[in-house]
Amino acid sequence: MTETFYEVMRRQGISRRSFLKFCSLTAAALGLGPEFAGKIAHAMENKPRIPILWLHGLECTCCSESFIRSAHPLAKDVILSMVSLDYDDTIMAASGHQAEAIVDEIVEKYKGNYIVAVEGNPPLNEDGMYCIVGGKPFVEQLRYATEHCKAIISWGSCASYGCVQAAKPNSTRATSVHKVITDKPIIKVPGCPPIAEVMTAVVTYMLTFERMPELDRQGRPKMFYSQRIHDNCYRRPHFDAGQFVESWDDEGARKGYCLYKMGCKGPTTYNACSTIRWNEGTSFPIQAGHGCIGCSEDGFWDKGSWYARLTDINQFGIESNADAVGGGVAAVVGGAVAAHAAVSAVKRAANKGEE
Amino acid sequence: MSVIKTPNGYTLDSSGRRVVVDPVSRIEGHMRCEVNVDENNVIRNAVSTGTMWRGLEVILKGRDPRDAWAFVERICGVCTGCHALTSVRAVEDALGIRIPKNAHLIREMMAKTLQVHDHVVHFYHLHALDWVNPVNALKADPKATSVLQQSVSPRHPLSSPGYFRDIQTRIRKFIESGQLGPFKNGYWDNPAYKLPPEADLMAVAHYLEALDLQKEFVKVHTVFGGKNPHPNYLVGGVPCAINMDGDLSAGAPLNMERLNFVRARIQEMVDFCKNVYLPDVIAIASFYKDWLYGGGHGAINVMDYGAYPKVNYDKSTDQLPGGVILNGNWDEIYEIDPRDPEQVQEFVAHSWYSYPDESVGLHPWDGITEPNYELGPKTKGTRTNIQELDESAKYSWIKAPRWRGHAVEVGPLSRYTLAYAHGVEYVRNQVDTSLAAFNRLAGTNLDVKTALNSTIGRTLARALEAEYCADMMVDDWNELIANIKAGDTATANMEKWDPSTWPKEAKGVGTVAAPRGALGHWIHIKDGRIENYQCVVPTTWNGSPRDPAGNIGAFEACLLNTPMERPDEPVEILRSLHSFDPCLACSTHVMSEDGEELTEVKIR
Numbered sequence: 001m002t003e004t005f006y007e008v009m010r011r012q013g014i015s016r017r018s019f020l021k022f023c024s025l026t027a028a029a030l031g032l033g034p035e036f037a038g039k040i041a042h043a044m045e046n047k048p049r050i051p052i053l054w055l056h057g058l059e060c061t062c063c064s065e066s067f068i069r070s071a072h073p074l075a076k077d078v079i080l081s082m083v084s085l086d087y088d089d090t091i092m093a094a095s096g097h098q099a100e101a102i103v104d105e106i107v108e109k110y111k112g113n114y115i116v117a118v119e120g121n122p123p124l125n126e127d128g129m130y131c132i133v134g135g136k137p138f139v140e141q142l143r144y145a146t147e148h149c150k151a152i153i154s155w156g157s158c159a160s161y162g163c164v165q166a167a168k169p170n171s172t173r174a175t176s177v178h179k180v181i182t183d184k185p186i187i188k189v190p191g192c193p194p195i196a197e198v199m200t201a202v203v204t205y206m207l208t209f210e211r212m213p214e215l216d217r218q219g220r221p222k223m224f225y226s227q228r229i230h231d232n233c234y235r236r237p238h239f240d241a242g243q244f245v246e247s248w249d250d251e252g253a254r255k256g257y258c259l260y261k262m263g264c265k266g267p268t269t270y271n272a273c274s275t276i277r278w279n280e281g282t283s284f285p286i287q288a289g290h291g292c293i294g295c296s297e298d299g300f301w302d303k304g305s306w307y308a309r310l311t312d313i314n315q316f317g318i319e320s321n322a323d324a325v326g327g328g329v330a331a332v333v334g335g336a337v338a339a340h341a342a343v344s345a346v347k348r349a350a351n352k353g354e355e
Numbered sequence: 356m357s358v359i360k361t362p363n364g365y366t367l368d369s370s371g372r373r374v375v376v377d378p379v380s381r382i383e384g385h386m387r388c389e390v391n392v393d394e395n396n397v398i399r400n401a402v403s404t405g406t407m408w409r410g411l412e413v414i415l416k417g418r419d420p421r422d423a424w425a426f427v428e429r430i431c432g433v434c435t436g437c438h439a440l441t442s443v444r445a446v447e448d449a450l451g452i453r454i455p456k457n458a459h460l461i462r463e464m465m466a467k468t469l470q471v472h473d474h475v476v477h478f479y480h481l482h483a484l485d486w487v488n489p490v491n492a493l494k495a496d497p498k499a500t501s502v503l504q505q506s507v508s509p510r511h512p513l514s515s516p517g518y519f520r521d522i523q524t525r526i527r528k529f530i531e532s533g534q535l536g537p538f539k540n541g542y543w544d545n546p547a548y549k550l551p552p553e554a555d556l557m558a559v560a561h562y563l564e565a566l567d568l569q570k571e572f573v574k575v576h577t578v579f580g581g582k583n584p585h586p587n588y589l590v591g592g593v594p595c596a597i598n599m600d601g602d603l604s605a606g607a608p609l610n611m612e613r614l615n616f617v618r619a620r621i622q623e624m625v626d627f628c629k630n631v632y633l634p635d636v637i638a639i640a641s642f643y644k645d646w647l648y649g650g651g652h653g654a655i656n657v658m659d660y661g662a663y664p665k666v667n668y669d670k671s672t673d674q675l676p677g678g679v680i681l682n683g684n685w686d687e688i689y690e691i692d693p694r695d696p697e698q699v700q701e702f703v704a705h706s707w708y709s710y711p712d713e714s715v716g717l718h719p720w721d722g723i724t725e726p727n728y729e730l731g732p733k734t735k736g737t738r739t740n741i742q743e744l745d746e747s748a749k750y751s752w753i754k755a756p757r758w759r760g761h762a763v764e765v766g767p768l769s770r771y772t773l774a775y776a777h778g779v780e781y782v783r784n785q786v787d788t789s790l791a792a793f794n795r796l797a798g799t800n801l802d803v804k805t806a807l808n809s810t811i812g813r814t815l816a817r818a819l820e821a822e823y824c825a826d827m828m829v830d831d832w833n834e835l836i837a838n839i840k841a842g843d844t845a846t847a848n849m850e851k852w853d854p855s856t857w858p859k860e861a862k863g864v865g866t867v868a869a870p871r872g873a874l875g876h877w878i879h880i881k882d883g884r885i886e887n888y889q890c891v892v893p894t895t896w897n898g899s900p901r902d903p904a905g906n907i908g909a910f911e912a913c914l915l916n917t918p919m920e921r922p923d924e925p926v927e928i929l930r931s932l933h934s935f936d937p938c939l940a941c942s943t944h945v946m947s948e949d950g951e952e953l954t955e956v957k958i959r
Contacts, residue, residue, distance in 0.1 A: 023533075049534050058409050060940050061383045062432020062584040068476075069570040069583065076566045080525065084534035089380045093484045093541030095929060096376040102540055123408075126728050127739050130752075131385060132406035134377050135741035138385075164429040165409040171726075172410055193432060193584055196570075234606065248589060249847040254598035256606030278582040282574045282616075285581030289608035290594035293425060293587075301426070305419045 049081075050207065051106050051114040053145050054088035057138045058131050058165050058174050059120025063156040064090045066193035070200040071280040078200055082207055083115075100134050103141070107148055115206075116146045117153040121162060122180055123172035130172040139180060151185045151212060152177060153202065157295060160188040160220075167301035178219065185212060188219040192295035195276055198224045218298075220270070229266035229292050232274040235259065253289060263307040264291030271296040363656075363762055363906040365915055368399035373743050374922045377406070379932060381481040383433045384939025386898070388932060389744055390914060392922050401907075401914035402746045403898055403932075405753035405943045408707070412724065415888045419854075420446045420880050424588040427876065427890065431941045433476075435584035436469050436576065437869040438876070438890070438941075443590050445876040449863025455845040458592035459667040460835040461579050464617070465586065466867065467663075467824035467831070468575040471624045473870035474767070474821040475572070475632055477936045479565035482814065485930040486639050487558040488548040489538055493527050495519070495552035500560075503553045508634040513564065522560045542924035549642045558639065561631055568627055575620050578613050592847030599839060609846075618832055624825040628818070636818040637789055640811045641796035649810025649931035651912030655683040657769035658758050658896070660691060660875065662868030663827060674827065675770050675820075675868060676777045679758055683804070685776035691758070693864045693875050696721070699891060702755040705746065705900035714903045716757060719877035719889035720862060746901065752943040755899035755908065756891050764909040765872025765896045766935060768807060768816040775803070781826075785819045810913065813934040854883035869893055871936050894942035897935050910935065 024037040054064075068075040079085050085092075087102045094102065106114050123130035128137025146152055154177045157163035165174040178186050189202055202221055205213050213221040230236065238244070239258040246252060246261060260267070266274070269292050273284040285292055291307075294300040357370035369391045377387035385407040391400035415426055423446060428439035440462060447454065454462075497519035504514040529536070542548075550558070573583035579595050580586020587594055598607030605612075661670055661677025670677075678688040693699055700716030703709065709727040710717065717723060730738060731748025744750045755762075763769070774782040790806055793799070793815075806812050851857065860881050867874045872893030879887040899908035913931045920927070 049532065049536075051534070056385070058407060059384075060429050060432040062429070062435060065432045065435065065584045068480075068566060069573065071570060074567060075570075076563050079536060080529050083536075084532075085536045086534070086539050088537060089378055089385075090383070091480060092380050092537045092539070094539065095378060095380040096925060098540040098542075098924075099378055099380055126726070129728055129739060130408045132377075132387065132741070133385060135375075135387070135736060137739055140739075164411060164414065164426060167414045167426075169413065171413065172408065174409070192429065248594065248849050248852070249592065249596050249845060253596040254607055254844075255603040256598075256608070273582075279570065279574050279577040282577040283581055285587050287608065288577070288579060288581035288587065288595050290581055290587035290589065295585075301414070305422050306425060307419070307421060 049084040051084045051086050051110050052117055053103060053106055053114060053149075054085060054090075054117040054119065055138075055142060055145060056089045057118065057120035057122050057142065057158070058172065059156075059158050060164075061090060061119070062193040063119040063158075063199070064088070066196045067155075067199050068196075069279055070196040072197060073200055073204060075196075075200070078203060083203060103145055107145060111148045112150055114149055115151055115153060116149040117155055118142065118159045118177050119155045120158045121166070121174050121176055123165070123174045124180075125171065125173040142177070142180065146181050146184055149184060151187065151206075152181060154178065154186055154188045155199065156194055157190045157192045157300070160190040161298040163192055164301055186219055187212060187215065187221060190220060190225070190296040190298075191271060194296070195224075195272060195278060197276055197280075198272055224272045224276075225270045225296070227270065227272070227275070229269045229271055229274045229286070233266055233286055234274065235286060259286055259289075259291040261309060262291050263305065263309055265294030265297070265300070265306075265310065266292040267310060269294040269297050359905065361901075361905050361907050363912075365907055365912055366399075367907070367915075368393070371399055372922070374925065375743060376925045376928055379929070379937070381484070381929070381933060382937040382939060383431060383941070384937070384943065386932075386937055386939045387744075388910075388914075388925075388928055390928060392919060396919045396922050398914050398917045398919065398928075401911040402744055402750065403900070403908070403910040404744060404751040405894075405898055405939050407939060408726070408752040408943045409940065412888045412890065415885050417884050419883075420449070420878065420885050421590045421852075423878070423885060423888065424590070427888075428585055428588070430890065430892070431938055432584040434469060434473055434870045434938060434941070436465055436580070436586050436588070437867050437874060439586075439588040440466060441865040441867040441869075441874050441876045441890075442878075443588050444865030444867070445863045445878045446590050446865075446880070447863070448865055449861040449878055449880050450851050450857055452591050452848055452851050453668065454592045454848055456667070456838055456843060457597065457835060457846050458848075460831050460838070461593045461595065461846070463663065463831045464621075464828050464835075465576055465579055467828045468572060468620075468624070470824040470868075470870055471628065471821045472569055472572045473936075474817045475565050475627065476569050477870070478632060478636065478814065478818065479562045481936065482933045483558055483562060484538075484541065485926055485933055486548070486643065487550060487562070488543055488555050489526060489559050489562075490530060490541075490543040491548065491550065491552050492523065492556040492559045493530065493552070495523060495556035497523055497556070500553040500556045504557050507557070507638045508630050511630040511634075513560070519556055519560060522563065523556055526559060542921070542926050545920055545924050545926055547920040547924075547926045550639065551642070554638065554642060558635060561635055564631065565627075568623060571620055572624050575617050578609070578617050589847060591849055591852055592845075594847070596846050597839060597844040599844070614832075614836065621825065621828045621832060625829065628822040628825045633789065633818045633822055636815055637793050638796065640793055640815065643811060644797035644799050646811065646930075647805070647809045648917040648927070649813070649913045649934060650808035651915070652762060652764035652909045653768050653813055653913065654772045654804060654808040656681055656761055656763045657772045658691065658763040658765055659770045659773055659868060659873045660693060660866035662770070674779070675774050675782075675823075676779065677873075678773055678777075679761075679763065680772060680776060681761060685772070685804075688773065688776055693866055693877075698759055699875065700757055700760075701891065701895075702757060702902040704755070704903040705749055705751065706754045707749050707752050708754065716760075716902075719875070719891055720879065720887070722877075722887070722889040751898075751900040753895055753898050753900060755902040756896050757902055757906070760904070760906075762899065762902065762906040762908050762912075763896065765893045766813065766816075767820040767870075767872075768813040769872060770868060771816040771819060772807060781823060782819070785823065789815060789819065810931045810934040817936070857883055860886075871938050871941070872896060892938070892941040894935070894938045898937060898939070898942050910937070
């Protein structure tokens with residue numbers, strides 16, 4: 001159970017009298033008048049919302065943007081009622097030293113009881129000064145903020161795997177979070193960006209069940225990353241029937257045939273796009289006519305063109321069969337991969353970093 | 356040396372107290388700002404620094420030009436899609452590909468959806484807290500708030516006392532919890548906040564309404580591009596094929612149901628812009644009628660490439676026509692040509708990059724990006740713990756783009772200044788009507804030039820542009836339907852899809868009116884691969900450090916002579932910087948492997 005704010009203060013030797021004084025000062029600082037002091041004290045003595053520090057390294061902010069698209073739960077409900085998003089450069093009111101002070105305060109007051117969400121990643125070249133926060137390298141803030149955290153959420157492909165700035169030749173040495181922080185439980189939620197409802201589901205799962213979701217061998221929640229896009233694609237019957245789009249805007253494209261020959265990476269990409277879909281289930285890339293580019297896979301930028309037919313799935317034996325028949329083999333192989341993943345995940349339950 | 360006169364007419368005095376803001380929050384990316392304030396707490400010198408550097412152009416080198424859109428789209432997930440659009444335009448320009456009319460209209464709707472979405476989220480979630488005090492909203496009378504809402508915007512349905520009471524109760528519970536989340540450590544007792552509690556409560560309600568609605572707007576991207584953020588694009592057209600009739604049309608990317616769905620989302624954008632966003636900006640501004648700071652280059656030195664052609668490939672039909680205005684002379688508009696090596700140039704004298712000769716600028720087709728992180732001799736602190744920067748040396752990861760040597764502002768205010776000067780009727784009506792409404796509410800008599808050349812003018816221009824884009828989308832949608840009805844369902848031109856059909860060497864430019872301003876991508880294709888790729892983006896223009904001549908950029912210019920209530924609570928700095936909607940990931944994307952020159956390109 002998460003300790004209440006009051007319990008933490010008592011444990012650290014703060015007297016009840018000092019605590020009440022703190023509440024009065026807080027009320028005054030907020031311009032609320034003395035009558036609110038009691039209410040603040042009451043709130044703090046009861047269940048606090050779990051503090052989250054959402055850090056931003058080298059990134060494009062697509063994960064934050066995706067997060068606020070969440071429909072169930074609504075982003076505002078997560079932020080107002082479920083967690084306490086105390087630090088997030090992108091939406092927080094405070095700037096400068098007032099912003100930095102928040103990290104100090106949370107680390108100090110909620111030792112072991114707060115979550116660090118990381119969007120983007122730290123660059124390590126040039127002493128880390130390719131990403132500067134408060135005049136210092138971002139990697140320093142990352143190390144400082146995570147030292148006493150309960151767990152880390154690596155949002156998106158940047159934090160999970162490096163993503164675009166880590167594509168070859170990666171001159172900044174942008175490095176995924178788990179390669180820098182190796183002694184904390186890390187949940188990877190890859191995708192460029194991840195699906196909004198997957199993001200809020202990870203958060204609400206942790207709050208509801210007070211534990212981490214079950215992870216696969218790569219540290220991803222199995223509930224969302226154990227199946228390939230291809231496994232549940234609504235165009236899958238066309239794949240099985242050998243009906244393919246052969247050129248953009250051809251008859252097959254208009255009829256919604258399979259995009260495999262146009263380079264679709266659905267058969268090798270683990271994500272929930274074809275089941276949960278995007279933006280409240282409105283659509284997903286394949287439904288809108290473009291193949292999957294595999295954005296939730298490690299190193300997807302360096303696996304060849306979006307429009308090159310998959311070649312790195314030869315090991316599964318799909319390539320030789322797909323054009324002619326379809327995916328009977330793929331289904332068998334997919335099952336085997338999933339079984340293997342499950343076994344590995346048990347061994348890695350604590351997820352102490354990749355290497 | 357503490358007082359400097361810049362060639363572009365500003366006086367910089369660094370003798371006063373130095374105030375540092377790092378991180379600057381509620382922006383995209385990472386940014387630092389330092390100012391000097393005099394004994395009266397008036398800003399006399401400003402230093403703006405881009406503090407991140409990712410590097411995408413070198414990553415593109417050697418890759419398939421048809422893939423480039425996805426890489427550069429990841430320059431920014433906030434203005435998501437605008438780099439992808441610029442990229443496919445640059446590639447198509449280089450290869451001589453013309454896209455079908457349907458593809459053009461769909462891309463236009465995606466661009467304008469982005470414009471509306473980005474402006475709404477910017478105003479409510481990144482900018483409003485500079486003007487709106489959520490803590491003060493607790494003191495509001497919900498009945499009085501209801502009256503205010505109905506007077507400001509009679510057509511907005513969410514206006515009952517009960518509605519505002521519920522919102523207030525929710526905010527009260529939140530604040531009384533003692534865990535203020537994103538509002539923590541705000542400057543809520545700073546007298547710079549001027550709204551009465553009722554207006555604060557109304558604005559907080561709209562903060563939440565906008566948060567709910569923005570996720571609806573972007574579904575236009577989801578239908579056409581499969582997801583948002585980061586919808587998919589395609590060189591040669593759009594990937595969403597059209598099938599209105601017959602077998603399997605239900606599974607087609609675009610059919611009647613999908614197009615109706617898009618039309619409904621467009622209507623939400625139109626309604627929200629007209630009934631909530633624009634009235635809020637005018638109402639809030641009227642409580643800050645004396646706060647006319649933050650103009651800088653705004654409405655004085657402005658630039659845009661021009662956007663939204665009625666007829667694709669015909670710049671003369673641009674509905675927001677481009678050009679350059681200098682020295683506030685709206686009567687003379689210079690034409691802009693992104694291909695001309697003399698016009699758009701980037702300088703690095705004060706940027707963390709090296710050129711062989713840093714007194715000159717380089718056109719993007721000749722661009723060099725050689726990183727060189729070094730601090731000036733007067734820096735306080737160390738290499739990895741900067742206390743105060745030395746702006747006489749290199750001090751930012753942003754380059755300094757100039758138009759014929761002039762520092763210019765880009766963005767909605769620039770587009771609106773240009774459109775007004777061009778005499779675009781819709782824009783003139785919008786500006787004149789909203790200014791009249793402002794003057795009526797505030798009891799002032801501001802003229803257009805005075806009102807627009809300010810932080811609030813910049814914020815107003817953004818709201819007007821959102822309204823215009825939402826309206827224009829209705830036209831685009833109607834035109835798409837008419838075109839399909841006339842029998843044209845083409846969405847992609849595949850004649851030059853195969854690289855074997857390409858010339859051995861080709862160069863192209865793509866431009867877009869991105870939410871934050873003029874965006875350009877320059878590409879050089881050789882043997883079917885990317886030889887060189889350069890982006891000059893809006894925040895690079897606005898957030899530029901000084902150039903070799905000492906001209907300051909728009910961010911630095913806008914802060915000068917602004918009085919601060921409490922220098923340690925930099926709400927005035929945030930107001931003006933946020934009015935540009937800074938996007939630092941966009942402006943600091945460039946790099947070159949090991950500092951090598953990317954390529955040598957000869958200008959035709």
